[in-house]
Amino acid sequence: MTSSVFTANALTKTYISGEMQVHALTNVDLEIAEKEVVVLLGPSGSGKTTLLNIMGGLDHPTSGRLFFRDLELTRLDDRELTSYRRQHVGFVFQFYNLVPSLTAYENVALVTEIADRPMRPDEALSLVGLEARMHNFPAQLSGGEQQRVAIARAIAKRPAVLLCDEPTGALDSKTGIRVIEALLGVNRQLGTTTLIITHNASIQTVADRVLFFTDGRISSERRNEKRAATAELAW
Numbered sequence: 001m002t003s004s005v006f007t008a009n010a011l012t013k014t015y016i017s018g019e020m021q022v023h024a025l026t027n028v029d030l031e032i033a034e035k036e037v038v039v040l041l042g043p044s045g046s047g048k049t050t051l052l053n054i055m056g057g058l059d060h061p062t063s064g065r066l067f068f069r070d071l072e073l074t075r076l077d078d079r080e081l082t083s084y085r086r087q088h089v090g091f092v093f094q095f096y097n098l099v100p101s102l103t104a105y106e107n108v109a110l111v112t113e114i115a116d117r118p119m120r121p122d123e124a125l126s127l128v129g130l131e132a133r134m135h136n137f138p139a140q141l142s143g144g145e146q147q148r149v150a151i152a153r154a155i156a157k158r159p160a161v162l163l164c165d166e167p168t169g170a171l172d173s174k175t176g177i178r179v180i181e182a183l184l185g186v187n188r189q190l191g192t193t194t195l196i197i198t199h200n201a202s203i204q205t206v207a208d209r210v211l212f213f214t215d216g217r218i219s220s221e222r223r224n225e226k227r228a229a230t231a232e233l234a235w
């Protein structure tokens with residue numbers, strides 16, 4: 001048994017569009033430990049989303065190998081990848097994609113109805129500090145609160161990993177910090193391994209590790225001795 005959640009060896013993704021080849025990822029080697037919080041930083045087009053999508057079973061690499069614990073994702077067909085994703089992966093995106101005609105509670109319940117051993121929607125919502133607003137509709141919630149509903153929806157099925165692509169991208173600093181707090185709270189309480197893509201360099205201080213991307217490669221990484229408290233965050 002390995003204690004890594006993900007192990008990537010020489011992951012490469014090349015897109016062909018017409019005559020052009022785009023090297024989105026080139027020979028990425030990576031280990032992510034159980035319960036780790038990892039921030040992915042790098043310029044636009046450096047390959048962060050491509051890597052997250054492959055880890056989440058949304059896309060296939062062109063070559064290389066990727067393991068989720070002992071399961072080799074790069075050997076799975078689309079049906080098996082869908083089952084991996086349903087069971088183990090929660091996604092949080094920049095835009096919350098909540099159903100406007102359903103309350104916060106009902107938005108989370110949509111997922112708990114199809115999961116194996118989900119938490120109750122009110123439990124998931126209280127983990128992100130929204131128990132008092134659970135009967136509100138998305139339009140009655142701030143952007144940050146809607147993002148916290150999206151986080152509750154993503155974690156209600158108790159996924160092993162939470163993959164977040166620019167979760168604070170659409171938020172001002174105060175609500176963005178509250179969203180980061182919610183992600184870290186889930187990590188502390190459920191042990192969910194959490195990867196966060198961001199363009200906001202301030203967020204790197206709350207991670208265990210920061211990966212810097214350049215031109216489809218991890219050009220450097222840094223381990224934080226200690227995660228900064230979210231109270232120290234500002235941008």
Ligand SMILES: Nc1ncnc2c1ncn2[C@@H]1O[C@H](COP(=O)(O)OP(=O)(O)OP(=O)(O)O)[C@@H](O)[C@H]1O
Binds near residue numbers: 049
């Ligand atoms: N479906 C696709 N077809 C062709 N090229 C693509 C496709 N998806 C991504 N790319 C290209 O692959 C490269 C890496 O893109 P990716 O979205 O992974 O970067 P990123 O670091 O997440 O960027 P951003 O911070 O802007 O989201 C870019 O050059 C992008 O244009």
